[in-house]
Every structure is written in C-alpha cells, then in structure tokens.
Amino acid sequence: MNNIEVVGARIHNLKNITVKIPKNKIVTITGVSGSGKSSLAFDLLFEEGRRRYLQSIGFPYYIEKEKPFDLLNGLSPTVAVEQRTALYVNPRSTVGTKTMIYSLLRQLYTLESTKAGSLEFKHFTFNDPNGWCPNCKGQGYIQEFHEKKLVPEPTKNLLQICEEGSAAFGSMKNFTKGLAESMNFDVNTPYNKLPQKIRDIFLYGSDEKMKIKWRSERFEGVFDTKFEGIIPYLWRVLAKTTSAYRINKIEKNFMTKVTCPSCYGYRIKEQVTNATINGKHIGELANMPMDELIEFLKRLADTHVKTVQGKAIKDEIIKRLEKSRLAGISYLSLNRSMTTLSGGEVQRLNLMIHLNTGLNSLVFILDEPSTGMHEIEKNNLMTLLKEINNLGNSVIIVEHDRSIISKSDQIIDLGPGPGRLGGEIVFQGTVDEIKKDKKSITGKFLSGELKISKKNSGQRRRITKSAKFLVMKNVTTNNLKNLEVKIPLGLMVGIAGVSGSGKSSLISDTLVPLLKEHFSKRDNEEEFIQIDEIKGKLSGWENISDCIVITQSPIGRVKTSTPVSYIGIWDNIRKLFAKQELAKQRKYSSGHFSFNSDKGGCPNCKGAGSIDLQISPFTKIDIPCEECNGTRYTPEILDVEYKGKNTHEILNLTVSESLDIFKDEPTILKHLKILDEIGMGYITLGQPATTLSGGEAQRIKLAKELGKSRRSKTLYVLDEPTFGLHDNDIQKMLNILDKLVDQGNTVLIIEHNIDILSYADYLVELGPEGGPKGGEIIAMGTPEEVKMNEQSKTAPFLA
Known part of the structure; x- marks a missing residue:
C-alpha cells in the first residue's frame, strides 16, 4: 500500500475523521494548539503501530477497550521520536553510551593506545569498577554539603533552619535546643548573628562532650554526648536510609555537585589516563564537543592509528559523529549526561541514532523537531529528515514552525479550533495549496495573509537616561568567555544565539542563581553578589523586587496531578460541591470530592482513573479502572452536582467551557480566564499532568x-515559551507578556522563534557558534540595531 489509511478516528477530540497519509514522504501535521495533532500522530498511529508490532513478535496480547477507529491499514512499525526527558534518569547514561560511539572509542583505544600495557576493553569505561574512578564511581563529580544550601536564609535561627530541613535533618531540632543551653546562647538568635564557633559546631559537630537536655514523649532528662552536627548527621542518613524520597531530597536541596578532584571530571581511573592516542586519553576525547572530536580524529596520522581494524573503527566514529552536525547537536560532548539534555536535544540525538542504524520501512513520528534550533540550523534538520526518508522510511512531523512546514511533501491541517472546537481535517495537500485555502488558519499564516504583530522602532520601549540595569561581570560559566553583560530593566528582552552558544549558561546557570542568592538574604550591602560555585558576579539586583523563573519542567509527575490542582483552584471547586444541598445532607466535606482521598476516591485505582497493565518487561499501558469506569470516584460522590454536573464531568470540561459554569465565582474565574487568554483554553481541568507537554x-x-498579586519590578524568566504554540497562539502569548512589561516588570526570554525576537524591545545575542566556539556576546541592541550588525547570526531573519 502507498498510504496509511485511517477511517473513523475518534480518539480524544478527533471527530470520526478519515485520512490517507502518503507513505515514504515527509508529512507534517499542523493546526492550532490543541486541535488534535498529537492525538492523531502519537495516540493513534504510534500506539497502534507499536501494539501491532509487539503482538507480531510474540509479546503477550492484552485486552483493550473498543478501538478508537473503524479501520487502520498500511501501518508499518512505528518509531516515536519524542522530547520526553523523563525517560532518562540514570546519570550514567551519556551521549556516548546512548549513541554507542563511546563503545567504538573503547575499541579504538584497546587497539591503538600507547602505554596501554595490560589494559583491555573492559578498562576503558566509567561504568565498570575495572575502569571507573574509585573516588566518584565514574560519575565525574562528587556531592558536597555547602553552608549556603543548608542555611539559605541566614536571618533565621537554628530551630527554624532545622524545621525547614524536615525529612532531612528536622530531628536535629531537639539536639539544637540542648546545644543552646549547653553553650549558653539564645536559640532564637539569627544564624548570621551567632559566633563563628557556634555556627561551625552546628554544621560540623564537636569532639567535646556536652550536657544536653532532652525532651520527648518517651524521655526527659540530661545526658552527656557530642553534638553530631548537621553535615555528619546527613552523611550518616545517606549511608543508612533506603528511602529514595529522602535521598533525593537531601541531594537536591542541600548538596552541590563539584568536579571530582581525583579524575578531574574524566570519570576514569588514573591507570586508564596513561593510555593515549596522539597525547590524549579516552576521557579527554569524551569531554570534547563532538565538533572538536571530529577534527581531532581526522588529524590522526598512520603513526597514531596503525592497524587496519583501528583505521576502520576511526572512520566509522567520524561517520557517526558527522550526523551530529546535521542534527544541530555537535556542540555536545560524548560524556554529557542524558539527564542534562533538553527535550529538543534528546529528540535530535535519537534522530542521529536512527539515521546511523540504517533501518528502513519504518514510520518515524516526530514532535516539533525544530524546538531549540536557530533558524540557520533548520536546513540541516531537514537534510537529516530527508536522509531518513530516502532510506525508505515514512516521516510524520507534528510541527508549528513555518520553515519546516514549507519544506514538507504534504500537509495535514487539523482544526478549526482547539479542544472540542477542533478534531477535524481542515485541509490536506501541498504547501502551495494550503496557502490558497481560505479555511486554514495555518495556510493564512504561511501565505502572509495573517501575521504575528510587529513593532517598528517607534513602538518599542526605549532605554532612557534613567534606565536601570542588571550587570553581570567576569562570567565564565561553562563556555562563556569572561563576559560583561548589561540587561536593561522594564523591557521585553530576548536572549538569542545558535544552539549551544551559551544562552542558558548566561541566564539559567548564572543570572538566576545569583539573584536567588540575593533574595535569600536581602540585606546584602556589597556592590556585587558573588558566590563560590557561580563563575561571575552581579550588580543592580536592588532594582527588582522578585525573580520568577518559569521552566518547562512538569507540573506534576503522577496521573493525579492536574492543571486545576496546580494553579490552586481545585480546593475552591471542591468547597462549592460541599455546599450543595445533597452534600450537606450526607455530611460530605470538601475532602470527599478529592479523588486523592480515601473519603471519595476510587479505592481500586487510588483516584487515577486507570490501572497500569504491564504487557512486557519494557512496556505498560493504561487501561480504564473497571471499578469506577475512569471517573476516579466512588459512585455515591458523583450523585452530588453543581449546576447539573458532578466532579468527574467538571474535570472533563475544557478551560474555555468552564468559564460559563464558574462565571459567578470570581476567584476561580480569574485563574481560568488567564489560562484561556494565554491559549490554554483547550486543556481539560482534570487533564493528568503526565500528559502535558513541556510547553x-x-x-x-x-x-x-499571573494569578498572584505581585509588586511591579518583578523579573520574569522564560525559556522558549513558544514551544508547542501555533502562530495564532503566539500572538496571545505576546499580548500577555506585553501586559507584564506595561505593569513595570521585566520579561527575559531565551528564544529561537524569530517572531518573538523581532517583537522584543532589546536583544542580547551569543555566539558566534556553539560549544567552545561560542560563549561571546556578538550583538546587543534593539532588533533594528542587531539587524545592522554583521556579526549577528540572527540578523538575516529579523523582521
């Protein structure tokens, strides 16, 4: 068959659609946010393709509910290349191990390294005791406790500090009271007012025994003991506890990663570093950006690689590494941990891996592969996708980017609106044809009939003589080259640059931690903030009242987390149900309307609405709970209704649909209106957090x-807020961000989207390239000024 034929698709908001998707082509599925693109591509095509493949190779057949389609023919095995970073939680998984290139390097060093002596293949690895650094166990870093993490607010007293360390060192509170009595100081004294000796004993303990009074339910009295200290206590807890939650809390909240002093971050033992090729050991090669590693390997002469097998392995490594340039990730090193990659980087790395396997006759389904890519890198991405296509594979892309859409063989446009207003095929055909289609919003943006708002120089907010700045100096974080940067306040500021140029290093890894340091103290009288673990210093912090960082990390990692619970209106909704007459008669409290509680939640699925069914050692699927039929509640709770709807029905409403239901509830309505205004009207109130994209x-x-009452002069930091947004929804986002700036705030956006950058009041561009070839400021100013800058890589694309 030449097509994948879908008849009667009705999963999620898809309205019984029928579509023929041409095989062995690059097909892009477009449409406004929430129109049903992912439902068609991932929830239908990928899931059904995976189910059929697993069944064909003998994996256990599982009972499924009624199929969400009438007919699905011509579907080959499917590969979903998604942006889910949550799949990678093992810090030992690196770019090198994931791509298998590190294994090839190990073979090369086994054959060709000098001074190898008795070293074998098993020694050239950081994932085995034979080769790993014994100090860090091959991780390249060790964790240390730092005073500034244990005591983030030095104005608090020791008891308050212990209370904030609950689930970590909260139990030290009683000992701390005894310490105060023994050493004759007021336990309510702020930490920063205590003598250094007392602070040291509190953190590190004392060898001297002291009389400590102890009061608890079981014992009250005085006994002689040494005060253990918070840090020794925490080390002891880490050594003994089996609680993953407690370990994670201690490591995340109170410890800092520092480069291993034994292996200097190379992960391998000293003996292995003595084996070199052209003066470099395997750890040094694995720490190079792939771009640099390619050039190093190409320069190797016959005197460095002498065997036929070694030369073949070297050529294969270079061939595989070259694909990283097409994928736009050649700035990454082989030793880069998979847990540190963005969703876009994970997806492009997987594309690189699939291309290197050479498999054909597959259906590749991608989720916005252009995310995180600069305009100049997108041509390489399309080259990579065409190579995968030319191997005999079908490529289906869910995408909003106009440049990617324009290079597709065919477009399937869903809509016309989001959520229940979508789920229909609005258009199917070529790029030229969609531009002429009067029904397609996507087509109108492609043709230029609709455009995202532009600003001319006269409309931009300007830097006045009285303007205030955040000033960073001597910044050397990651690849940054001793930068000095002035960020004007009271404007919309865009941070631009090619992938790996240093945007996140400057903002997320330097500016934000330095500001957090200030806001944890607020009594800093120094001109510059400077902390040991951050390579740079900051001034001008007194000109902002707060720093709000809005990331793409999940709002919850369990199915029972929902949008309404996250934004804080679920309690209000449950209280409304508790006020209904039937609820009063049955003496239901608001707790009965929580699916997370024993009072009203389904006991079988624990309020999740579904049960995980393990169909293989590697795969599990969700099936609706048979007890509650997916409602999450016990039947009697659903008897209570508010305006004709029970809690299950309320949670299934979209944000837009719920506006009318809650029009008489100002607190609830306020938050729902904000969600609707920023283009999120299509999500349901009870949508599981695990199903939400990063965007x-x-x-x-x-x-x-936005729903909180804040003072002006707040700095909002957003990293690629356009991810997952159609052009129509980007306009809504800009309107909201503009309002924030008009209220006296500063909006700082790390972004590749050219419409956002063209709209900003001021730009800071890093480059000129990624990795070691980046880390410099190559352009600053208004978009008009940057456009005139010959050094800028963004200039040619600015409107």
Whole structure:
C-alpha cells in the first residue's frame, strides 16, 4: 500500500475523521494548539503501530477497550521520536553510551593506545569498577554539603533552619535546643548573628562532650554526648536510609555537585589516563564537543592509528559523529549526561541514532523537531529528515514552525479550533495549496495573509537616561568567555544565539542563581553578589523586587496531578460541591470530592482513573479502572452536582467551557480566564499532568504566576515559551507578556522563534557558534540595531 489509511478516528477530540497519509514522504501535521495533532500522530498511529508490532513478535496480547477507529491499514512499525526527558534518569547514561560511539572509542583505544600495557576493553569505561574512578564511581563529580544550601536564609535561627530541613535533618531540632543551653546562647538568635564557633559546631559537630537536655514523649532528662552536627548527621542518613524520597531530597536541596578532584571530571581511573592516542586519553576525547572530536580524529596520522581494524573503527566514529552536525547537536560532548539534555536535544540525538542504524520501512513520528534550533540550523534538520526518508522510511512531523512546514511533501491541517472546537481535517495537500485555502488558519499564516504583530522602532520601549540595569561581570560559566553583560530593566528582552552558544549558561546557570542568592538574604550591602560555585558576579539586583523563573519542567509527575490542582483552584471547586444541598445532607466535606482521598476516591485505582497493565518487561499501558469506569470516584460522590454536573464531568470540561459554569465565582474565574487568554483554553481541568507537554506545563505555570498579586519590578524568566504554540497562539502569548512589561516588570526570554525576537524591545545575542566556539556576546541592541550588525547570526531573519 502507498498510504496509511485511517477511517473513523475518534480518539480524544478527533471527530470520526478519515485520512490517507502518503507513505515514504515527509508529512507534517499542523493546526492550532490543541486541535488534535498529537492525538492523531502519537495516540493513534504510534500506539497502534507499536501494539501491532509487539503482538507480531510474540509479546503477550492484552485486552483493550473498543478501538478508537473503524479501520487502520498500511501501518508499518512505528518509531516515536519524542522530547520526553523523563525517560532518562540514570546519570550514567551519556551521549556516548546512548549513541554507542563511546563503545567504538573503547575499541579504538584497546587497539591503538600507547602505554596501554595490560589494559583491555573492559578498562576503558566509567561504568565498570575495572575502569571507573574509585573516588566518584565514574560519575565525574562528587556531592558536597555547602553552608549556603543548608542555611539559605541566614536571618533565621537554628530551630527554624532545622524545621525547614524536615525529612532531612528536622530531628536535629531537639539536639539544637540542648546545644543552646549547653553553650549558653539564645536559640532564637539569627544564624548570621551567632559566633563563628557556634555556627561551625552546628554544621560540623564537636569532639567535646556536652550536657544536653532532652525532651520527648518517651524521655526527659540530661545526658552527656557530642553534638553530631548537621553535615555528619546527613552523611550518616545517606549511608543508612533506603528511602529514595529522602535521598533525593537531601541531594537536591542541600548538596552541590563539584568536579571530582581525583579524575578531574574524566570519570576514569588514573591507570586508564596513561593510555593515549596522539597525547590524549579516552576521557579527554569524551569531554570534547563532538565538533572538536571530529577534527581531532581526522588529524590522526598512520603513526597514531596503525592497524587496519583501528583505521576502520576511526572512520566509522567520524561517520557517526558527522550526523551530529546535521542534527544541530555537535556542540555536545560524548560524556554529557542524558539527564542534562533538553527535550529538543534528546529528540535530535535519537534522530542521529536512527539515521546511523540504517533501518528502513519504518514510520518515524516526530514532535516539533525544530524546538531549540536557530533558524540557520533548520536546513540541516531537514537534510537529516530527508536522509531518513530516502532510506525508505515514512516521516510524520507534528510541527508549528513555518520553515519546516514549507519544506514538507504534504500537509495535514487539523482544526478549526482547539479542544472540542477542533478534531477535524481542515485541509490536506501541498504547501502551495494550503496557502490558497481560505479555511486554514495555518495556510493564512504561511501565505502572509495573517501575521504575528510587529513593532517598528517607534513602538518599542526605549532605554532612557534613567534606565536601570542588571550587570553581570567576569562570567565564565561553562563556555562563556569572561563576559560583561548589561540587561536593561522594564523591557521585553530576548536572549538569542545558535544552539549551544551559551544562552542558558548566561541566564539559567548564572543570572538566576545569583539573584536567588540575593533574595535569600536581602540585606546584602556589597556592590556585587558573588558566590563560590557561580563563575561571575552581579550588580543592580536592588532594582527588582522578585525573580520568577518559569521552566518547562512538569507540573506534576503522577496521573493525579492536574492543571486545576496546580494553579490552586481545585480546593475552591471542591468547597462549592460541599455546599450543595445533597452534600450537606450526607455530611460530605470538601475532602470527599478529592479523588486523592480515601473519603471519595476510587479505592481500586487510588483516584487515577486507570490501572497500569504491564504487557512486557519494557512496556505498560493504561487501561480504564473497571471499578469506577475512569471517573476516579466512588459512585455515591458523583450523585452530588453543581449546576447539573458532578466532579468527574467538571474535570472533563475544557478551560474555555468552564468559564460559563464558574462565571459567578470570581476567584476561580480569574485563574481560568488567564489560562484561556494565554491559549490554554483547550486543556481539560482534570487533564493528568503526565500528559502535558513541556510547553503546556510552562504556560500553566505562567498562568499561576499571573494569578498572584505581585509588586511591579518583578523579573520574569522564560525559556522558549513558544514551544508547542501555533502562530495564532503566539500572538496571545505576546499580548500577555506585553501586559507584564506595561505593569513595570521585566520579561527575559531565551528564544529561537524569530517572531518573538523581532517583537522584543532589546536583544542580547551569543555566539558566534556553539560549544567552545561560542560563549561571546556578538550583538546587543534593539532588533533594528542587531539587524545592522554583521556579526549577528540572527540578523538575516529579523523582521
């Protein structure tokens, strides 16, 4: 068959659609946010393709509910290349191990390294005791406790500090009271007012025994003991506890990663570093950006690689590494941990891996592969996708980017609106044809009939003589080259640059931690903030009242987390149900309307609405709970209704649909309106957090922050807020961000989207390239000024 034929698709908001998708082509599925693109591509095509493949190779057949389609023919095995970073939680998984290139390097060093002596293949690895650094166990870093993490607010007293360390060192509170009595100081004294000796004993303990009074339910009295200290206590807890939650809390909240002093971050033992090729050991090669590693390997002469097998392995490594340039990730090193990659980087790395396997006759389904890519890198991405296509594979892309859409063989446009207003095929055909289609919003943006708002120089907010700045100096974080940067306040500021140029290093890894340091103290009288673990210093912090960072991390990692619970209106909704007459008769409290509680939640699925069914050692699927039929509640709770709807029905409403239901509830309505205004009207109130994309999670977080009453002079930091947004929804996002700036705030956006950058009041561009070839400021100014800058890589694309 030449097509994948879908008849009667009705999953999620898809309205019984029928479509023929041409095989062995690059097909892009477009449409406004929430129109049903992912439902068609991932929830239908990928899931059904995976189910059929697993069944064909003998994996256990599983009972499924009624199929969400009438007919699906011509579907080959499917590969979903998604942006889910949550799949990678093992810090030992690196770019090198994931791509298998590190294994090839190990073979090369086994054959060709000098001074190898008795070293074998098993020694050239950081994932085995034979080769790993014994100090860090091959991780390249060790964790240390730092005073500034244990005591983030030095104005608090020791008891308050212990209370904030609950689930970590909260139990030290009683000992601390005894310490105060023994050493004769007021336990309510702020930490920063205590003598250094007492602070040291509190953190590190004392060898001297002291009389400590102890009061608890079981014992009260005085006994002689040494005060253990918070840090020794925490080390002891880490050594003994089996609680993953407690370990994670201690490591995340109170410890700092520092480069291993034994292996200097190379992960391998000293003996292995003595084996070199052209003066470099395997750890040094694995720490190079792939771009640099390619050039190093190409320069190797016959005197460095002498065997036929070694030369063949070297050529294969270079061939595989070259694909990283097409994928736009050649700035990454092989030793880069998979847990540190963005969703876009994970997706492009997987594309690189699939291309290197050479498999054909597959259906590749991609989720916005252009995310995180600069305009000049997108041509390489399309080259890579065409190579995968030319191997005999079908490529289906869910995408909003106009440049990617324009290079597709065919477009399927869903809509016309989001959520229940979507789910229909609006258009199918070529790029030229969609531009002429009067029904397609996507077509109108492609043709230029509709455009995202532009600003001319006269409409931009200007830097006045009285303007205030955040000033960073001597910044050397990651690849940054001793930068000095002035960020004007009271404007919309865009941070631009090619992938890996240093945007996140400058903002997320330097500016934000330095500001957090200030806001944890607020009594800093120094001109510059400077902390040991951050390579740079900051001034001008007194000109902002708060710093709000809105990331794309999940709003929750369990199915029972929802948008309404995250933004804080679920309690209000449950209280409304508790006020209904039937609820009063049955003496139901608001707790009965929580699916997370024993009072009203389904006991079988624990309020999740579904049960995980393990169909293989590697795969599990969700099936509706048979007890509650997916409602999450016990039947009697659903008897209670508010305006004709029970809690299950309310949670299934979209944000837009719920506006009328809650029009008489100002607190609830306020937050729902904000969600609707920023283009999130299509999500349901009870949508599981695990099903939200990073972009959706980020916009829900933005809505939560916008719903709070804040002073002006707040700095809002957003990283690629356009991810997952159609052009039509980007306009809504810009309107909201503009309002924030008009209220006296500063909006700082790390972004590749050219419409956002063209709209900003001021730009800071890093480059000129990624990795070691980046880390410099190559352009600053208004978009008009940057456009005239010959050094800028963004200039040719600015409107």
